[in-house]
Amino acid sequence: MYQQVKCVQQKSLRSCGRSGSVYEFNSRLQDIMQVQYGIETALLESVVRNATGEGIGRLHELVSAQKTVLHSDMETKLVLRSFYEELFTLASNCMLSMLSVQLIPMFEEGRELYMAVAFNRKTLYEHNKKLVFCIEELDEVGACAALRGQLLRMGTYYSVYLN
Numbered sequence: 624m625y626q627q628v629k630c631v632q633q634k635s636l637r638s639c640g641r642s643g644s645v646y647e648f649n650s651r652l653q654d655i656m657q658v659q660y661g662i663e664t665a666l667l668e669s670v671v672r673n674a675t676g677e678g679i680g681r682l683h684e685l686v687s688a689q690k691t692v693l694h695s696d697m698e699t700k701l702v703l704r705s706f707y708e709e710l711f712t713l714a715s716n717c718m719l720s721m722l723s724v725q726l727i728p729m730f731e732e733g734r735e736l737y738m739a740v741a742f743n744r745k746t747l748y749e750h751n752k753k754l755v756f757c758i759e760e761l762d763e764v765g766a767c768a769a770l771r772g773q774l775l776r777m778g779t780y781y782s783v784y785l786n
Contacts, residue, residue, distance in 0.1 A: 681709050682755045689748050706751060 685706040692698035 678709070679755070679759045682706070682758065685709060686748070686752050686755055689751060693745055693748060703751075 685702060689699060689702045689706065692702055
């Protein structure tokens with residue numbers, strides 16, 4: 624997908640040359656982008672679908688758990704994996720909606736931006752809290768706004784998958 628990581632990562636990598644570490648980072652990032660596409664699609668499906676009260680309860684519990692581990696990248700990563708698994712469960716019986724189809728190009732266009740933004744656990748927690756609220760209220764417009772904010776303000780969910 625990308626042959627070289629742009630210099631926007633210079634801050635975290637300390638180099639934009641063609642060293643092995645840059646190549647390794649770039650390769651992992653490409654794999655993570657594929658995972659992210661599935662995560663975003665599942666999230667959109669769960670927003671349009673009327674999630675059960677039990678499913679919403681589990682999402683609330685996971686967001687609360689995320690708040691308690693904000694001090695740790697590793698613990699946050701584990702909680703977020705559970706959060707996304709739950710979103711996949713909620714979306715499992717849902718077909719792609721018109722909403723999903725309209726937003727997929729936005730995610731495609733945003734990938735370069737994703738690479739430039741550093742992961743921020745607290746911001747991610749706030750966005751997930753907002754997204755769960757929108758799912759609970761069946762607020763597609765609010766969910767779209769939260770997703771757009773996620774893209775513009777902190778980049779993406781998949782930063783947590785970087786080691």
